[in-house]
Amino acid sequence: MTRMPSVFITLTLLLITTVACQRTAAAPTPNIQATIDTAVAATATAQTSNQAAIDAAVAATTAAQSEAAAISTQPDAVDAQTATDATAPPPPPAVITPIPAEQYLTMTEEELAILVDQAVTAAATAAEQSAQAATSATADDTLTPAEVQTIEVYLAGADESLAYVDELVSVYTDLYGDLATEAVAELQAIEETLNGIEENTQALTDAVEAVSDSLDQGVELAEETIDQIEATAQAAGDQAAEVQAQAQTWLTDYQASLNNRMATVVAMPATETVSDPKAAIDEALAFFTTGQTALADGRISAAELTEIAQQGANASAGLEASGLPPLQELATRIEGITTQFARGDVTQAHTQLEGFGASLGSLPDLDGLSFEKPVLPGIEGLSLPERPARPSR
Numbered sequence: 594m595t596r597m598p599s600v601f602i603t604l605t606l607l608l609i610t611t612v613a614c615q616r617t618a619a620a621p622t623p624n625i626q627a628t629i630d631t632a633v634a635a636t637a638t639a640q641t642s643n644q645a646a647i648d649a650a651v652a653a654t655t656a657a658q659s660e661a662a663a664i665s666t667q668p669d670a671v672d673a674q675t676a677t678d679a680t681a682p683p684p685p686p687a688v689i690t691p692i693p694a695e696q697y698l699t700m701t702e703e704e705l706a707i708l709v710d711q712a713v714t715a716a717a718t719a720a721e722q723s724a725q726a727a728t729s730a731t732a733d734d735t736l737t738p739a740e741v742q743t744i745e746v747y748l749a750g751a752d753e754s755l756a757y758v759d760e761l762v763s764v765y766t767d768l769y770g771d772l773a774t775e776a777v778a779e780l781q782a783i784e785e786t787l788n789g790i791e792e793n794t795q796a797l798t799d800a801v802e803a804v805s806d807s808l809d810q811g812v813e814l815a816e817e818t819i820d821q822i823e824a825t826a827q828a829a830g831d832q833a834a835e836v837q838a839q840a841q842t843w844l845t846d847y848q849a850s851l852n853n854r855m856a857t858v859v860a861m862p863a864t865e866t867v868s869d870p871k872a873a874i875d876e877a878l879a880f881f882t883t884g885q886t887a888l889a890d891g892r893i894s895a896a897e898l899t900e901i902a903q904q905g906a907n908a909s910a911g912l913e914a915s916g917l918p919p920l921q922e923l924a925t926r927i928e929g930i931t932t933q934f935a936r937g938d939v940t941q942a943h944t945q946l947e948g949f950g951a952s953l954g955s956l957p958d959l960d961g962l963s964f965e966k967p968v969l970p971g972i973e974g975l976s977l978p979e980r981p982a983r984p985s986r
Contacts, residue, residue, distance in 0.1 A: 683722040683729075683747070691757055697764050698891060702773065702937025706847050709761045713783060713840040716754035717833040720790045723747040724830035727797060731819050731826075741805045748798050755791055769937055771894035776847045783843060786836040793829035800825060855935040858902035859928055863910035873911035873920055877953060880908040880927065884934065884946045891939050898934055905931045919956055923949065 697705060726747040730740035762780055770777050800822050807814060867873055883904045887897040905927045912924035926949055933942040 683725040699940055702769050703851060705765050709765055710840050710844040712758045712761050714837060716758045717837040719751040719754040720794060720829050720833040723751045723794060724826040727822050727826035731823050734819055735814060736804050738808055741801055744801050748794060751794050755787060758787060768892055772937060775850050779843045779846060783836060783839045786832055786839060790829055790832045793825050797825045855932055858898060858931050858935045861902040861906045863906040865907055866910040866914050868914040870915045870917055870920060873915045876908040876911040877923060880904040881950050888943055893934055893937060901934050902931050923952060
């Protein structure tokens with residue numbers, strides 16, 4: 594989005610042994626929801642520590658409105674109370690606590706995509722809350738210092754949410770931009786809508802700050818100022834609803850595209866089939882080397898995935914045709930490795946490919962065949978986009 598500069602720095606993984614353990618140890622199938630729940634739990638913890646200040650600002654506005662609206666069972670009073678409820682302040686904004694940047698490198702593409710979707714939804718909700726707070730405060734065509742403070746709290750929450758989306762989209766694009774091209778294209782459309790929300794949020798911020806200055810100086814608020822705040826809040830609210838719909842469509846399209854990608858590479862036909870055991874082993878080594886090269890930077894491109902799938906299909910066909918059980922057993926593992934590459938799961942792809950290489954190196958003597966055991970080194974020097982600076986108020 595347009596607020597933060599897109600500056601890139603290198604994130605070097607200093608503990609090479611730690612990375613090697615992550616890449617080589619057998620790991621269970623990633624639990625997507627557990628990863629997301631961890632991030633949500635961190636957010637909840639941070640929210641608890643910051644809630645007192647947020648509640649104080651919201652409570653001040655709520656108390657002021659409550660004093661002016663005496664509850665009665667008379668019809669006119671009930672109608673008035675209903676109107677007051679309709680313009681009541683929204684719930685306190687959530688506090689954004691980003692996960693450590695290094696964790697992005699251990700997530701699958703699908704896990705990161707889900708996190709992006711949830712962050713977009715959270716940003717849309719924050720924008721809606723900001724709009725609702727402004728609309729609630731200006732319902733009586735005036736603003737008090739307490740109401741201005743409340744609106745600013747919600748605007749700060751919206752800024753944080755938008756910044757987090759910007760970070761996640763940058764990371765997703767950097768890691769999977771060459772693999773999930775359709776998903777990235779749809780994300781660009783979502784970003785355009787978010788840019789509109791950002792512009793309206795900034796305009797609302799400027800207007801509220803101008804009101805705050807006027808109140809400090811004892812200057813009476815102009816009707817045009819209130820109208821401007823209400824119109825800007827309405828525009829931001831409308832765009833928030835639009836981006837929520839876009840995010841829902843994006844995740845559905847992404848999951849369909851991911852399933853299609855995996856099905857395509859698994860169904861890749863062999864372009865050649867060798868029956869000689871030595872030639873079959875050479876094909877298996879070529880598959881290993883292709884995967885090794887693709888893992889070097891921790892990013893899988895569409896071209897690399899196609900090459901891996903083709904080499905895998907050829908190697909699998911040759912190993913099966915050899916008629917030797919040890920080689921045929923290796924053939925059954927190739928599809929699983931290719932699937933992990935297609936899923937954008939670098940960690941599992943590395944683990945399974947390394948196991949495949951170790952099995953190649955430990956094959957029993959097959960009619961005098963021997964070869965050097967292949968080695969898959971740990972991945973070093975992976976980098977991510979710089980985490981955008983977060984706004985402060």
